[in-house]
Amino acid sequence: MTQPKVRVRFAPSPTGYMHLGNARTAIYNWLYARHHGGSFVLRIEDTDRERSTQGAVEVIYEAMRWLGLDWDEGPFLQSERFELYRRRAEELVASGAAYRCWCTPEELEQRRQQALAEKRNPKYDGRCRDRKEPRPGVEPVIRFRTPDTGETVLEDRIQGRVVTPNEELDDLVLLRADGAPTYNFTVVVDDHEMGVTLVLRGADHLSNTFRQLHIYRAFGWEPPAFAHQSLILGPDRAKLSKRHGAVSVLQYRDEGYLPEALVNALVRCGWSHGDEEVFPLPRLIELFDLPAVGNAPAIFDFEKLRNKYNAEHIKLAPRERLAGLLCETLARRGDANLQADDPRLGLLVDGLRERSRTLLEMADGAKPLLAEEVAWDAAAVRKHLKSDAAEVLRALADRLEAAPSFGREAVLAALDGLAAERGAKLGKIAQPARVALLGTAVSPPIDVVMAVLGRDRVLARLRAGAERAAAG
Numbered sequence: 001m002t003q004p005k006v007r008v009r010f011a012p013s014p015t016g017y018m019h020l021g022n023a024r025t026a027i028y029n030w031l032y033a034r035h036h037g038g039s040f041v042l043r044i045e046d047t048d049r050e051r052s053t054q055g056a057v058e059v060i061y062e063a064m065r066w067l068g069l070d071w072d073e074g075p076f077l078q079s080e081r082f083e084l085y086r087r088r089a090e091e092l093v094a095s096g097a098a099y100r101c102w103c104t105p106e107e108l109e110q111r112r113q114q115a116l117a118e119k120r121n122p123k124y125d126g127r128c129r130d131r132k133e134p135r136p137g138v139e140p141v142i143r144f145r146t147p148d149t150g151e152t153v154l155e156d157r158i159q160g161r162v163v164t165p166n167e168e169l170d171d172l173v174l175l176r177a178d179g180a181p182t183y184n185f186t187v188v189v190d191d192h193e194m195g196v197t198l199v200l201r202g203a204d205h206l207s208n209t210f211r212q213l214h215i216y217r218a219f220g221w222e223p224p225a226f227a228h229q230s231l232i233l234g235p236d237r238a239k240l241s242k243r244h245g246a247v248s249v250l251q252y253r254d255e256g257y258l259p260e261a262l263v264n265a266l267v268r269c270g271w272s273h274g275d276e277e278v279f280p281l282p283r284l285i286e287l288f289d290l291p292a293v294g295n296a297p298a299i300f301d302f303e304k305l306r307n308k309y310n311a312e313h314i315k316l317a318p319r320e321r322l323a324g325l326l327c328e329t330l331a332r333r334g335d336a337n338l339q340a341d342d343p344r345l346g347l348l349v350d351g352l353r354e355r356s357r358t359l360l361e362m363a364d365g366a367k368p369l370l371a372e373e374v375a376w377d378a379a380a381v382r383k384h385l386k387s388d389a390a391e392v393l394r395a396l397a398d399r400l401e402a403a404p405s406f407g408r409e410a411v412l413a414a415l416d417g418l419a420a421e422r423g424a425k426l427g428k429i430a431q432p433a434r435v436a437l438l439g440t441a442v443s444p445p446i447d448v449v450m451a452v453l454g455r456d457r458v459l460a461r462l463r464a465g466a467e468r469a470a471a472g
């Protein structure tokens, strides 16, 4: 028998922002689909009309696009499929697998309290299972008839074999009195209708899976395979939450992270390949598969995301792309408004990428090179613009002025030439030059600084620096 084509899905509920746990589920499913040449379906689970918002749906699309997780089918909106769920629920009523229940919320609550007081399981007592006649004035719900005995076995592709006694499960509501379907029902109908072959999601849904398996059986449908990833924890091993740091995906974009770095960090939360840590996306697609996903709780390391993953992916990213991102970041922060094709952007990337852990740090490093005014650091001036520096700076300016062209190479040639002529170390010339050019002794490589400043500014600042040194 040929295996059906791999089809996986990401099925978020749009009730808030997209957090790191959601993102990891989306990434695992996307990678699984890409690795196996399958399809990736996006389904928005917006059946809870009170909690779902259009804004939250947009955030999901935006986060998916930013992460680069393109979907092959969808987005399907469950809110547009109520008629289908209603029809399917009626099928189960007709076959006897589900029934109408007229118990009112007040009655249910009262019976629940009583069961608790008598130390019995407070689950629905099955009172309406065989009731046929409606109760006037009460809109019924549709409930699923869960077997009272036996057990349900799940062969989970990550967690292994998990068994639940059926008596622990409730006769769950499939359709509420107002006709709105519930999560456990819509998820089964949709995963079946959409031909999903593997349900890969967070372990918080593990207990729901048993309920869902019963519904598959009642329809006579073959269930998909299931794989439940262990939850993500913070460094203190508590469930990941806001108090650990940013948990919203788009906040990472705003804080200067590259999407591939966040993807890398999240994939490594539960999946590994030997000792390798930094993975470009194509390599993840090539390597990612379920057997290497562990079932131990995974810890999200915020420090490592910045210091390792983001720093390394900044080193790996194409120059033009970083130039574009730097341009956007500078504009967004009001640091500088450059044209996207400004050649200074590429130079800044060359000079700053090795030392920047985020795009914000890169923008911090770029800002002084783009400023009209020099911001003088008094200590650097005192140290490097002493009177003997005046002559060095003048000589450097003369050399650069005489050079036939201006750019990183010409700058290096002038510095080397001057150092050789005087038998001086390069630093003896470069340090005062740095301070004359930027006001500080800490900066990207001097050739980059000069290339970004441009010939006229460099000559003017070197000569002004010489005067300041002579006067000092």
Ligand code: GLU
Pocket: 011, 012, 013, 045, 187, 200, 201, 205
């Ligand atoms: N909509 C559910 C959630 O956001 C996920 C459902 C599923 O993956 O089965 O938690």
